[in-house]
Amino acid sequence: MRHEWIFDVLEDLKTYAALNGLQDTAAKAEEALRAARAEVGLSMVVEPHGHSLADGSGR
Secondary structure, eight states: OOHHHHHHHHHHHHHHHHTTHHHHHHHHHHHHHHHHHHHHHHHTBBBSSOOOTTTTTOO
């Protein structure tokens, strides 16, 4: 999956923020992780003809 790196970056940011007393930033990083997981999940939806909605070929 081409988007996996973003999860690593957001996890690192969340961990750093939590360890350094940046609780609001840690919470926002968690929120961003949830949003990214949802969006990447949507990009994995494949239409009947085998085209991914993410690459625009399914339209």
